[in-house]
Amino acid sequence: MKTILLINALVKFLSGLVILSLLLFLPAGTIDFLGAWRLIALLFIPMFIFGIVLFFKSPALLEKRLNNKETSNVQKKVILLSGLEFIVCFIVAGFDYRFGWSKLPSWIIMTACIIFVISYGLYVEVTRENEYLSRTVEVQENQKVVSTGLYGIVRHPMYFAVVLLFWSMPLVIGSFYSFIIMLPFPLLLISRIKDEEKILEDGLPGYKEYEQKVKYHLFPFIW
Numbered sequence: 001m002k003t004i005l006l007i008n009a010l011v012k013f014l015s016g017l018v019i020l021s022l023l024l025f026l027p028a029g030t031i032d033f034l035g036a037w038r039l040i041a042l043l044f045i046p047m048f049i050f051g052i053v054l055f056f057k058s059p060a061l062l063e064k065r066l067n068n069k070e071t072s073n074v075q076k077k078v079i080l081l082s083g084l085e086f087i088v089c090f091i092v093a094g095f096d097y098r099f100g101w102s103k104l105p106s107w108i109i110m111t112a113c114i115i116f117v118i119s120y121g122l123y124v125e126v127t128r129e130n131e132y133l134s135r136t137v138e139v140q141e142n143q144k145v146v147s148t149g150l151y152g153i154v155r156h157p158m159y160f161a162v163v164l165l166f167w168s169m170p171l172v173i174g175s176f177y178s179f180i181i182m183l184p185f186p187l188l189l190i191s192r193i194k195d196e197e198k199i200l201e202d203g204l205p206g207y208k209e210y211e212q213k214v215k216y217h218l219f220p221f222i223w
Contacts, residue, residue: 005059008066009051017044023087024173027094035097035109035173042113042172046120054127061127074195082188086166089182093175102176112171119164126150126158145206147213154216155197159189163218186218193217 017040024036054062096102129149150157166185170178197217200207217223 002055002059005063005066006055009055009062012066013044013048013051020090023090024094027091028097029094030098033094033097035093035175038109038113039169039172042116042120043169046117050124050127065127074191078188078192082185085181085185085188089170089178090173092181093170093173093178096175096177097173102174104171104174104176108171109174112168115164116168116172119161119168122150122157122161123165126161130158143204145204145210147210152214153220154218155211155214156189156193156218159193160218163189189218190223 020040020043021036024039025031025033028036051062054065129151130146150160154160163186166182167179170176170182197207197211201211
């Protein structure tokens with residue numbers, strides 16, 4: 001069983017690496033693209049380390065994180081649209097580098113790198129706090145409401161971390177136009193969150209009480 005999980009994890013890791021590389025380097029017309037290599041290093045090195053830790057410490061959670069087979073039509077649409085936004089964002093970043101459409105100051109790129117690392121740290125912390133995390137929207141057997149740590153600030157800290165990651169990625173690459181394309185990403189998450197909360201309200205005991213305790217869905221003091 002663990003062998004199958006390992007193979008599945010490696011296939012998805014390598015597939016993601018290859019796809020992102022193609023999306024960036026083909027439009028750029030060269031592999032001499034420092035911004036692309038910077039993003040690949042910041043994204044995939046921690047991902048590989050985190051995957052190894054999950055494989056040995058919590059293989060069940062790793063298996064959940066690898067499963068992305070949604071059954072809800074709302075969730076399927078969100079995944080499709082966010083995937084398209086992701087693809088367009090990185091293709092534009094490649095063309096931006098090739099044709100020199102934008103040039104960001106080094107301090108913005110460095111700040112984006114710091115935000116990216118912090119966001120990935122938040123992602124890992126949320127995974128540590130919530131053993132029921134899954135990439136699909138579902139209520140699991142014996143699932144309990146998690147209301148401590150980051151879950152005491154916003155109801156969906158994982159999505160908050162993902163927004164920061166996605167917003168910082170184009171700036172890590174050094175593309176202003178890709179950043180503009182990625183800006184509306186939270187609007188897609190709003191649909192996902194509303195659908196997810198409806199499922200949790202109906203199927204997870206104590207979730208409605210948790211909603212009364214923690215008012216903010218995604219962004220602290222905003223929504």
